[in-house]
Amino acid sequence: MLRRVKLLVSGRVQGVYFRMFTQKKAKQLGINGYVRNLEDGRVEIVAEAEADLLDKMIAWAHKGPITARVDQVESEDLLVDEAFTSFDIC
Secondary structure (H helix, E strand, O other), X not given: OEEEEEEEEEEEOOOOOHHXXXXXXXXXXXXXXXXXXXXXXXXXXXXXXXXXXXXXXXXXXXXXXXXXXXXXXXXXXXXXXXXOOOEEEO
């Protein structure tokens, strides 16, 4: 069953290639959605896939790439209305 989550990642997550690494990980896992920087310094990830794949993405987001420091990840389930067809950096 398709599931969609929004993750808000706090820490040193901008200016450290976090979005690029997130896109790479999502593509490895076959996850669609997007990642973008927020004005408050956090990174937003909206990811859509089967639940087991999303669990792997969520676990990765708690660590992030080696260049980042993740302090907190807030997670919210979203309704799947129209399915994403790729994983983009916004």
